[in-house]
Amino acid sequence: MRRFELLEPNSVEEACRLLSKHGQGARVLAGGTALVKLMKKRLIHPSYLVNIKGIKELHFIREDKDALKIGALTPLREIETSPFVRDRFRVVTEMVHTIGSVQIRNVGTLTGNLCFADPASDPAPLLIALEAQLKIVGPGGARVLSLENFFTDFYETTLSADEIVEEIQIPFLPKGSGVTYLKHTMRVAFDLAIVGVAVRLDLNLKDGVCKDSRIVLGGVASTPVHTKKAEGILKGKVIDDSRIAEAARAASLEVDPIHDVRASSEYRREMTEVFVERGLKQALERAKGG
Amino acid sequence: MKRELELKVNGEDYTLEVEPHRTLLEVVRNDLGLTGTKLGCGGGECGACTVILDGKAVKSCLMLALDAKGKELWTIEGLAKGGDLHPLQRAFVQQGAIQCGFCTPGMIMASKALLDENPRPTEQDIKDALAGNLCRCTGYVKILDAVSTVASEERKR
Amino acid sequence: MIIDGEFRVNAPIERTWDFLTNIQEIASCVPSFEKVEVQDDKNFAITVSQKVGPFSATFETQTSFTEIIPPSRLVAFGKGKDTLMGSSFELTNEMDLVAISGKETLVKYKADVKISGRIASVGQSLIKIVAKREVANVVKLIQDKIGG
């Protein structure tokens, strides 16, 4: 690892100021599990690390009127073991459990995961399906951005060099909503998704009609893919197996999957279909169950 | 430029001078001379560098040493007291959970963090807690047995 | 890694040739050419820079036209290193021009890109995807520029 200067701001404002001062040469250090690894492999060489761990107020999980809010410094493991998160968002607990290993989750943060923008990120597709938003702070003040509009390319986001994500906001789900995240890997644990599928179905519990749905894919392209055509097949319809199969097929045709060392493009497409189908079935059950 | 790093290691206070780009693993092994914690892959994949920081298992190879400032660190060297093995160490020894031994300190520390937090884990809990630790020798069967034994002794109590 | 294909431009073959052999014109269509220094009409020092998220590489290359058969064939060869990333870059690009009509030209290209060293071993798949995308982007810019 090359030497760098460590900066330790005590407030978000100070952090932004430092980032703005040092521009591209600076990077934010939160959990650091991804960043330190890349620095050790000498793939990135920041001159300044802005360690935000001193900003204690960024470490929280709290309930607001209509959303769950998670601070930028909250480690993944804390989210995974939070009874509150489990009560309101069992699917988030389940998803976080599949990331890395306990040791990584004890240190790594949810925000860090999103900002790194690894195409195989697990949180990204699920949180998009949950319509999560980011509160982003920069020198010019704060803005709130839908996570869906956050990712722009492999490892790239709309975050500018002098901005910091302060918190993630996940709106509470309406009644009749079922959400699931399925991840296809080669190993049972500690593996990256060949395809990660987040599925959400909002049902009208009276007649079983699908009011809204979201299908978001991870691991298949440079950024999470929101398959709107597939969703269109479900919206306003009563969901049954054949409708699910049709939507799954549509979703798999909506992506142009990447080919890499983990899987071919063709296999990714096939797995998209399989896991969207499975996800929809599971989400349907969850939705019906309340 | 070196910075001061105060921390508690295996129950004792230390003040070190550390450069910001040093990982916790480097400082534990080189500055503190605690070579029981191993460098395996250096990329957070093998778990041989697992230590316990403020009660949590962490991979010390992916953490900057200065991030341990003011914290309480436990390494494998801190477990046995005056020749008295920790129950996990005893179980690993007695039950054949050790072969080449390179993964052992990390395995034991990851298990300890689990048992400290959850003294009565299920088999799945144990597997989840050790899911980030590689062993190429044992096939994990006896490691799982050893941790399960300690957990069930705890259950009997 | 070979990236090949063909594209049409709305320009006569001579105009297309002039464009493709003018390094400054080309540079304006290749976003990753950060700096071009013309040594003579065949040799150039080009700084090629590519960034993907937090990863970036900057290669100081020496590039030459190694085969010039106006107005139908151009071969360029470039080679460079990024010391910080411990990586090197090599490119052979063959272009063949065919006049389709007096107003339209077909350009066939075959680029052999070799990236070796630290970046290659960790990001081969990514490099491929990005390189293909960049080429498509360049083609579009060229078409727009000549055509427009």
Place this chain on the structure above:
Amino acid sequence: MVEEYSVIGKSQPRIDAMEKATGTAKYLGDLKIPGMLFGKILRSPYAHAKILKVDTSRAERLRGVRGVVTGRDTKGMRLCVIPHLANKPPLAEDRVRFIGDEIAGVAADSEEIAEEALDLIEVEYEELPGVFDSFEALKPGAVKIHEEGNVAIHISRNYGDVEKAFRESDHIFEDRFETQAQLHCCLEPHGSIVHLDQSGNLTVWITTQIPHPYRKMVADVLGMPLNKVRVIKVYMGGGFGGRFEMDPIEIISYFLSKKTGRPIRIINTQDEQFTTGRTRYPMVIDIKTGVKKDGTILARDVKVVTDNGAYNSHGITITMGVGTKCTYLWSVPNMRYQADVVFTNKVYGGAFRGYGNPQITFAIESQMDMIAEKLGMDAKDLCLKNANYEGQSTCMGHKVTSCGLKDCIEKVVEAIGWKEKRRKPENRGVGIASVMHTGGGVRLLFGDCNLSDVFIKMNNDGTIDLASGMAELGQGSDTALAQIAAEELGLRVEDVNVITGDTSTTPQCLGAWGSREIFIAGNATKMAAEEIKRKLIEEASKILEARVDDLVARDRKIYVRGNPEKSVPITQIATIWYNRGNILAGRGCYDDPTTYIPDSKTGYGGVPTYAFGTHAVEVEVDRNTGRVKVLNFIAAHDLGKVINPMLAEGQIEGSALQGLGYALSEGLIWEEGIVLNPNFQDYRIFYINDVPPMKSIMVESVDPDGPYGAKGLGEPGLVPTAGAIANAIYDAVGVRIKSLPITSEKILRAIKEKE
């Protein structure tokens, strides 16, 4: 009744377990030698290139750099575990042949500085076209990787009359199987500390499985007398065959040490290990088998192409070994073998647990399952019909001294529930595969011997010091030797101090490979202990006024058989000896007497002992994804008398999981010579969550020549796994995957093609 043995056959914790559990065991990276410098190696970024210029001047000027060496320093040197095949320059002279080929070494005050210096070395290359596929390399006109051409060796052997046997066969099966480059994935990467001191003594601290042969290799390559070379094997994080040769690292370090006068430490990063460490040789195996209607095998014709990688290591001997191995699993009266070992521009292979057997056994056992299906036989019955047996003489000339193969087959099919589960629908399947492997090493690699020498000295309190040149690498050989010595002398394991690993304090031994530790070093230990026991008993017979033949050593005493009260403590006898000024010592040198250097024509050289085993697995295959879940794993092994059941089980369980990785997920993936998966993220060895329920069954067919009847177990445990998995997958979903690893994607592709 008193048990036959008091120490042997008992689950004794490893004697080094305490040190390892407390973090006090010192591995290579834990050592600090005063004055030590840190080294790094500049490696080729090109798969095939000429080197036009190497300029190290900028690197040498970097503050903190103490020495730089290049191919100019090592000019003319060539390395290989088999000296006459040596073609690997420690540092490239004018050409590099794979990505990672060593070009220069730097020694500096820290690894960081050394690394920085690497970036300052300027190398001018002229890239050459590369060859990455062995069949491409075999084509006429292919780019030559070495001047002599791309074929390292062609092997051709013939036993019996294959053509006639095929004519007499009712069915002939011809299939091609392909295997991949598996990596050892030792958690501790390879490395060494090398110090040439001012008086010309060379000390090498190293992770090696073969301290004594290694010392000889170093001495020969450097032209030094043996007494000037000291090799110290330290605790090491796994071996599995990966530390069964010399690495360029050590020679580079030697020259850096010579230049600087200081100890040089170079340890690979795990990235380097993944891209430049030895691998299991990938092979393409064409196998043709002729059988009678009733399943009797008449002939086997095997053609192998081994991807040797860029340089010679164990590729030739392993490929020869494959030729031997395919003559003896199942009774095969006629056999032909042809093989080419071919150079390619990729990292070179090496020895790996099984030494060629996992590759050929995958092919043989997959095809056996296919034969059974075609003949309408139960695969288990086909195996039993052709099973090896005690007293058998194989077509190549092997005399099977003991054989528990049938027992292994019957036990695993019983345990897995074969009858109830085989050929049942529902995407679940069971499969079996067997192994025949040799134990006790061979007489080939290190001269005309296959020996181990052991010294035991009894201290005046009756405890003993045992010195052996064997190498403990995690497998438990130190503990097994302690148990054998303790058993023989009536002591307890804690009475034994085992000294291994240092060539200065231990006698000659060829090291830990070929499942030879217990068979060879165990025999030597037993002999050495017997010598002391004889002296103890002679002395005791005078004190007890009893006949020598009536005395036994047990419970730290010598006593009259059947009358334990009439005894004398061993410590008392030891004291008497010492007071007389005598040393109570014993030496045992076991040079396996049954083998000889293999005949150049037939390849036959005999084998000390034969180990057998059968694996049965139950799998569930997800038809939509191709994902395989292993539900149950039964491994039965005939290892002869078991010295330590707990450690033996550990060997079986550990190798079984390596076997599962080999079957399902492991393997380097290359593109144009670049390794695309050089880390544990994308090179998938299994974690604890992937482990299926496992059961090991030990079959103890006593070998007349083994210590207490023990054979060997280090390698066989992973040999049959891939075949068993492939067969179970076929049983589950009806697709036959003939190339390893059997990934989900391959299975799904095959299922779709079938549908």
